[in-house]
Amino acid sequence: MIDRIIQTLVDALSVGGLYALTALGIGLIFGVMRLINFAHGELIMVTGYALLAAFALPLPLVLLFGFLAAIVLALVTERVAFRPLRNANPATLLISSFAVSFLLQKTLILFVDSRPKGIDFLPALGRQIEVVGVRLQILQLVIIAVSVVLLAALTWFLRATAVGLQMRAAAEDFRMARVLGVRANRVIAIAFALSGILAATVSCLVVAQTGIVQPRMGAQLVIIAFVGTVIGGLGSLTGAALGGFLVGAATILLQALLPPDLRVFREAFVFVAVTLVILFRPQGLIPARGLRERV
Amino acid sequence: MSKGDPLLRVSGVAVRYGPIAAVRDVDLTVGAGEIVAIVGPNGAGKTSLLSAIAGIERPAAGTIEFAGRSLAGVVLEDIVTRGIALVPEGRHIFASLTVQENLMLGATTRGDGDAVRADMDRFFGTFPILGRRRQQPAGQLSGGEQQQLAIARALLSRPRLLMLDEPSLGLAPMMVDQAYAVLRSIRGSGVAILLVEQNAERAFALADRALVMNGGVFVLGGTPAELGAHPDFDAAYFGIGMQSEQAGR
Amino acid sequence: MTNAVRRVWPLVALTLLLTMIVAIASFAPDVLQRRTTQGLVNLVAVVGLYVFVGNSGVLSFGNVAFMAVGAYVSALLTMKAAAKSVFLPDLPSFIAALEWPTLPAALAGGIAAALLAFLVGLPLMRLSGISASIATFAVLVITYAVLGNWTSVTGGQNSLMGLPIYVGVWTGLGWAIAAIVVAFVYQESRSALLLRASREDETAAEASGVNVVRHRLIAFTISGFISGIAGVLLAHFLGTVRVETFYLDLTFLIVAMLVIGGMGSLTGAVLGAVVIAALTELLRQAEIGLTLGATTIAAPAGTGDAILALIMLLIIIFRPKGIAGGKEIGWPFGRSTP
Numbered sequence: 001m002i003d004r005i006i007q008t009l010v011d012a013l014s015v016g017g018l019y020a021l022t023a024l025g026i027g028l029i030f031g032v033m034r035l036i037n038f039a040h041g042e043l044i045m046v047t048g049y050a051l052l053a054a055f056a057l058p059l060p061l062v063l064l065f066g067f068l069a070a071i072v073l074a075l076v077t078e079r080v081a082f083r084p085l086r087n088a089n090p091a092t093l094l095i096s097s098f099a100v101s102f103l104l105q106k107t108l109i110l111f112v113d114s115r116p117k118g119i120d121f122l123p124a125l126g127r128q129i130e131v132v133g134v135r136l137q138i139l140q141l142v143i144i145a146v147s148v149v150l151l152a153a154l155t156w157f158l159r160a161t162a163v164g165l166q167m168r169a170a171a172e173d174f175r176m177a178r179v180l181g182v183r184a185n186r187v188i189a190i191a192f193a194l195s196g197i198l199a200a201t202v203s204c205l206v207v208a209q210t211g212i213v214q215p216r217m218g219a220q221l222v223i224i225a226f227v228g229t230v231i232g233g234l235g236s237l238t239g240a241a242l243g244g245f246l247v248g249a250a251t252i253l254l255q256a257l258l259p260p261d262l263r264v265f266r267e268a269f270v271f272v273a274v275t276l277v278i279l280f281r282p283q284g285l286i287p288a289r290g291l292r293e294r295v
Numbered sequence: 296m297s298k299g300d301p302l303l304r305v306s307g308v309a310v311r312y313g314p315i316a317a318v319r320d321v322d323l324t325v326g327a328g329e330i331v332a333i334v335g336p337n338g339a340g341k342t343s344l345l346s347a348i349a350g351i352e353r354p355a356a357g358t359i360e361f362a363g364r365s366l367a368g369v370v371l372e373d374i375v376t377r378g379i380a381l382v383p384e385g386r387h388i389f390a391s392l393t394v395q396e397n398l399m400l401g402a403t404t405r406g407d408g409d410a411v412r413a414d415m416d417r418f419f420g421t422f423p424i425l426g427r428r429r430q431q432p433a434g435q436l437s438g439g440e441q442q443q444l445a446i447a448r449a450l451l452s453r454p455r456l457l458m459l460d461e462p463s464l465g466l467a468p469m470m471v472d473q474a475y476a477v478l479r480s481i482r483g484s485g486v487a488i489l490l491v492e493q494n495a496e497r498a499f500a501l502a503d504r505a506l507v508m509n510g511g512v513f514v515l516g517g518t519p520a521e522l523g524a525h526p527d528f529d530a531a532y533f534g535i536g537m538q539s540e541q542a543g544r
Numbered sequence: 545m546t547n548a549v550r551r552v553w554p555l556v557a558l559t560l561l562l563t564m565i566v567a568i569a570s571f572a573p574d575v576l577q578r579r580t581t582q583g584l585v586n587l588v589a590v591v592g593l594y595v596f597v598g599n600s601g602v603l604s605f606g607n608v609a610f611m612a613v614g615a616y617v618s619a620l621l622t623m624k625a626a627a628k629s630v631f632l633p634d635l636p637s638f639i640a641a642l643e644w645p646t647l648p649a650a651l652a653g654g655i656a657a658a659l660l661a662f663l664v665g666l667p668l669m670r671l672s673g674i675s676a677s678i679a680t681f682a683v684l685v686i687t688y689a690v691l692g693n694w695t696s697v698t699g700g701q702n703s704l705m706g707l708p709i710y711v712g713v714w715t716g717l718g719w720a721i722a723a724i725v726v727a728f729v730y731q732e733s734r735s736a737l738l739l740r741a742s743r744e745d746e747t748a749a750e751a752s753g754v755n756v757v758r759h760r761l762i763a764f765t766i767s768g769f770i771s772g773i774a775g776v777l778l779a780h781f782l783g784t785v786r787v788e789t790f791y792l793d794l795t796f797l798i799v800a801m802l803v804i805g806g807m808g809s810l811t812g813a814v815l816g817a818v819v820i821a822a823l824t825e826l827l828r829q830a831e832i833g834l835t836l837g838a839t840t841i842a843a844p845a846g847t848g849d850a851i852l853a854l855i856m857l858l859i860i861i862f863r864p865k866g867i868a869g870g871k872e873i874g875w876p877f878g879r880s881t882p
Contacts, residue, residue, distance in 0.1 A: 084861045090674045091603050095803055096860045102796050103853035110846045162403075169389050169400050176387040179349070181375035181404040181452065219792070223685065230678055268689040271682045278679050279667050 006134045008256045014140040016249035017147030018202055022225035023244025024154065025198035027237050031171035032191045033086070035093040036226065036234075039077055041218030042104035043070045043199035044206070048213040049112065051204065052119050059122075067200040073104075074196035075189060083185075105215050116214035121207045143205050150201060151241060154194070158237070163190060171235065224248070227274045247274075300363065302327045302487050303348070303456055308357030309511075310343040317343035319511035321357070325456065330488040332502035332519075334495040336532060340511040341491040342384060345458050348489075349381045350374050362455065375404045380454035384461045386445045390434030394425055397433050397444055401451030411451065418447045421480060439470025446477045450486070457481075458489045463497055471497060495532065499523065507531045554872035555728040558814050559721050562587075565818070566717045576825075577713050583821030584716030585777045587814060589794075590801045591723045592770030594813035596763045597802065599736050601743035602673060604764075605795055606664070606680035607771040609687035612790035613660050614653035614772030615779035616691065619704050621649035622780075627706040634696035646710050650776045657772020658765050660687075665764040669757045684795060692787045703786040711781040719777055723770050727810050730766055735759045800856040806866025811873045819867065823855075824848055 022040070029037045050069035054062045081100045085093060125139035158164035170177040170187045178184055202221065207213060225244045232243020247270055254266040262269075301324035310318035318340040325331050333341050346352040348359055350371045359366040361377055369377065380401075388397050398418070402411040419426030422443060428436065433444060442462055449457055459478075463471040471494075478488065478501055492498035499505060499519035507515040507522070515522060515531040522528055562584075569580040593607045620628070620635075621644040628640045644652070668679045691698050698704070711719075730736055739759040742749035750756055779785045797820075805816020827848035859866060 081857060081861075088864070091601075091677065092860060092864060094603065094674070094677060095799065096857060098796065098799065099803075099853050099857040099860060103850060103857060106846055106849035106853055110844055110850050114846075162399075165392070165396055165399060166403065168392060169396075172389045172391055173387055176383065176389070177400070178371045179374070179381050179383060179387075180400050180448070181372055182400070183372050227682070227685075265689065265693055268686050268693070271686040271689065275667075275679055275682045275686070278671065278675055278682070 003134050006132070007136070008252065010136055010140050010144070012249040012252040014143040014147075015252050016245040016247075017144050018205060019221070019225045019228055019248030020241045020245040021147055021150060021198050021202050022221050023228040023232065023240040023247075024151070024237060025195040025202075026222070026226055026229050027232075027234070027240025028191045028195050028198075030229070030234055030240075031237060032167060032174070032188050033082065033093070034090055034235075035082060035097055036229075037195070038097040038101040038222060038226075039104055040195060040199055040225075041220075041222035042101055042108075043074055043196055044203040044218030044221060045105065045108065045215060046070060046073050047200040047203035048119075048207050048217055049108065051121060051207055052117060052213050055119065055121075063204065066204060067197060070200035070203070071193050071196035074192040074199070077104075078189060078192040083188075086184075086188075101219070105219070109215050112215075114215055116212045118211055119207060119213050120211060121204070125208055139205075139208055143209075146201060146205065150198070154198075154237075157194075163187075167191060224251070224270070227271065231274055231277045301325060302329075302362060303489070304358075304360040305344075305348065306358050306360075308344070308347055308359060309355045310340070310347050310352050311355040312343075316355075316511055318347065318354075321508075321511075321513060323506070323513070325487050325489055327455070328483070328485045328487055329504065330482065330490065330502045332490045332492060332495075332498035332505040333508050333513075334492050334498055334505060334532065335508035336493065339508040341508050342460055344508070345381065345460050345489070345491055348458065349379065375452045375454070378455040380449035380452050380457050382445050382449045382457070382459045382462065384464060386438075386441045388433045388436075388441050388444050388448070391432055393430050394433050394436070394444060395429045398448050398451055401448035404452060414451055414453070418450075422447070422477070437470060438466045439473035442466060442470065442474035443477050446474065450477075450481065454486060456487045456489060458491075460491050461493060462490070463492060463494045475501060551732070552728075554809075554811055555724065557873040558724055558811065561818075562717060562720055562724075562814070566713050569713055579821070579825055579828075581711060581713050581716045581781055583817060584713070584720045585711065585774060585781055586797070586801065586821065587720050587817035588723045588777060589771060589774035589798050590805070590813045590817045591720075591727050591810070592767050592772075592774055593798055593802055594767075594807070594810060595727050595730060595770060596760075596767035598807055598809065598813065599731060599739045599743070599763050600760050601740075602760070603677040603799075604680040604767070605677060605799070606683035606687075607767065608790050608795045608798065609684045610657035610661055610768045610771035611775030611778065611794070612687055612691055612787065614657040614775030615785050615790070616653075616698055616704075616775075617656040617772075618646075618649045618653035618776040619707050619779050619785045620697070621652055622646055622708055623704065623706060631699050631702070631704050631706075632696065636697075639697075646708060646780065650773065650780075653776040654769045654772040657775065658769035661768020661771075662761065662765045665761045665768075669760040669764060684791070688787060688791050691790075698787065701787065703784045705784045707779055707783050707785065709780055709783045711777050716777065716781070719773060723773065724810065724814065726766070726770060727813075730763075731810060735762050739763055797852075800852055802866075803856055804859050804866055806868035806870055808865060808870030809868050809872045812866050812868030812870065815868050816866065820852065823852070827851060 022044070025040050025043070026037055029035055029040070047066040047070045050066045051062055054065035057065070077100055081096065085096055125142055126137065128135045128137050131141075158168055166177065166182045167187050167190065169180075170182055170184070174184070177187070203218070206217065206221070224247055228244035228247035229240045230243065231247060232241070233239030250270055250273070251266055254269055258266060303323070303325040305321055305323040308318060308321045309316060321344060333344070335341055343352060347354045348366065350366065350369050350373070361379060364377070366377070374381065389400070395415070398415050405411055419429065425440060425443060433441065436444060446459070446462070462474050466474065475497060490498055490502060499522070502519055505517065505519050505522050506513045507528070509531060515525065515527060517525070566580060566584070569577055589607070589611060592610070593604065596602070596604050596607070620639055621642055625641055625643060628635055632640070664683050668676055671679055692701055694700065736759075738749070738754045739756070742754055742756045742759070775790070778789070801816035801820045802813055803816070805814070805819060806812025831844070831847060
């Protein structure tokens with residue numbers, strides 16, 4: 001019995017961690033640009049395929065390739081697709097990120113194909129070890145550890161560095177930050193690069209976990225993580241991470257707690273919860289300042 | 296730039312938003328260390344003029360020179376490096392960041408960390424109340440304190456020209472006192488101030504020279520004493536018919 | 545007299561345009577006719593989306609969910625009892641026994657979709673702009689999840705097959721014209737006018753006493769109805785229903801059509817559908833390729849989708865109001881003094 005509880009908890013923490021990292025990637029971009037980057041899923045996708053392409057190389061190079069792919073794609077989409085729209089209204093930005101996401105996905109299918117491909121990535125992590133008498137998968141513990149480390153690193157970066165301060169300022173009041181000399185292009189590019197790093201990390205972990213690379217691999221993650229960002233509060237990084245974590249953990253916990261008939265509806269439950277949050281607390285659990293328009 | 300040349304020279308500037316001319320034809324000079332006030336009613340074009348100088352809006356006509364160099368084509372982010380600091384209307388402090396972090400952002404373009412810290416310490420020395428709230432989120436400050444913070448933040452870039460847009464707007468009188476206390480403290484320090492205000496009384500108490508703006512042009516100018524005694528002052532401010540012709544060089 | 549004619553002109557023009565296209569297509573080979581019918585079905589869907597998005601200024605990602613509801617309701621009502629017992633053995637018997645004629649079933653589908661839109665819209669229309677759009681996205685995902693897992697009623701992930709196929713070019717045209725008429729009549733109504741006013745400045749509109757929420761709800765419900773009909777048409781064109789059809793890919797297609805044609809006018813919606821239909825046909829030909837002697841030059845599969853996404857992006861960046869630019873078809877005979 002204790003075994004199952006610990007296993008479920010570890011499941012919840014690891015899935016929650018993955019969604020927290022994904023939500024953070026989305027939240028970072030929203031913070032500085034008010035853009036909900038649906039194409040974040042394609043950053044995850046491109047890393048997966050990069051890992052596949054570089055598979056024959058030694059591991060450090062494979063990882064490097066994967067991370068570079070996401071970072072470069074992130075910077076390119078910012079420069080080419082999103083910069084021209086920088087002052088557009090949120091609805092236009094939303095549609096355009098939708099379009100970019102589809103463009104990237106379909107273009108990849110064009111060059112590769114849409115069939116899922118198997119990949120034996122970091123198989124050593126698939127082994128199990130015994131912790132407090134329970135057999136757990138190393139990979140899950142790695143996911144939890146990586147999530148925590150990355151979250152801490154990002155928090156440190158934002159709080160303790162000059163660039164981080166500039167990003168936080170730009171997220172709250174972009175124009176005022178520019179008046180003070182903060183460079184808009186640089187801050188936004190760094191945000192995109194960071195989101196690329198987050199996406200690549202998530203991708204590596206997911207590929208190690210599922211052993212599959214396919215064009216839609218990022219989209220599913222992003223939809224749920226996006227929901228988490230909304231629950232946690234768009235524009236607040238803590239909110240994004242928390243929301244992503246909660247939604248991820250909730251899917252696992254619902255799986256464990258719901259009666260068998262209703263288990264398949266757990267996604268529906270999660271989304272109903274989202275809708276309720278949007279209705280009753282539209283600014284999210286941890287709202288960010290400066291988001292409301294004043295008359 | 297030779298001695299005697301003004302620090303800021305605005306010549307024949309016009310600012311348009313589509314078909315609407317917010318600023319029609321403006322000449323303005325501000326000397327080094329001088330405090331110049333621009334007063335006028337809502338919609339006179341005062342904010343648009345500041346926006347043109349700060350690089351937020353591109354002038355449709357005219358030239359703007361600062362310290363002998365043209366400001367044409369200078370982007371908003373670079374204004375601070377040229378030596379101009381803008382305190383926009385509405386304070387715009389970063390409410391979620393601490394008082395200290397807000398100040399640090401003022402020094403974004405400076406590289407001399409020690410001098411920045413010295414400047415900050417000096418500011419906290421002059422305004423100990425803010426010093427006590429160094430680590431608090433700036434959103435918790437009162438309106439007047441926030442305005443002080445906004446001005447101090449702008450000063451932290453060690454500008455040669457400080458531009459303020461309506462610092463007294465939306466503040467209770469006591470808070471306006473706090474804001475103007477900061478401005479008075481830098482009088483004589485060599486920093487020129489270009490002050491835009493609807494509240495002429497306050498501005499006049501501080502300024503060396505003042506201009507009345509209405510309908511996109513300057514309609515009257517002189518020292519505060521001269522303007523206060525001028526028969527056409529009210530008319531100029533409120534835009535009713537005037538006897539004297541356009542002034543304001 | 546001239547003024548009334550001029551007011552109705554866009555409706556007439558669009559009807560004539562579509563009738564012409566279909567008339568030409570009816571002489572074309574079967575394959576082309578099928579494509580035309582598909583285009584007409586998509587047109588109804590785009591018009592459905594437009595009725596809400598164009599008038600309220602709020603983007604909706606949820607209309608495909610209404611299509612799904614319309615499709616499944618009509619499917620359940622028109623499938624033969626025997627077929628139902630095969631695909632949906634656990635279906636409640638009173639539904640299993642029903643075998644309705646196609647038109648009432650279609651209307652039932654539309655009404656069911658409209659009902660969902662109304663119920664969902666009651667809480668959602670209070671939200672502003674982006675929040676509302678996100679919420680409609682949630683509606684899409686929830687509907688997808690529910691329909692996809694409610695195996696006893698919908699067959700879950702499996703297809704329902706054997707639906708009567710009655711949607712050809714002329715039926716499609718009939719419904720397309722009906723949709724355009726409804727959209728046009730609605731947008732000329734006072735409610736729509738007030739809604740469009742709120743689109744420009746919500747605060748000002750509310751301050752003037754306009755009940756923005758109510759008018760949004762009306763638009764959303766009508767939009768739901770038309771989208772439901774589109775779903776019905778799709779189901780009875782393909783002859784099968786599958787929940788997977790009514791998810792992100794279709795949502796993207798419909799939104800792309802509306803964005804490219806222009807979100808601000810009915811002409812835009814129709815143009816978007818027509819242009820995209822023509823484009824996809826061209827691209828499909830390109831994918832089939834040109835055979836010169838022994839060699840075939842063809843675009844790789846999937847080019848069409850990628851190009852559609854690219855065009856949508858270019859339009860957003862360079863001509864955000866779309867091809868129609870927010871305007872209806874102009875009166876071609878110049879101004880005349882009444």
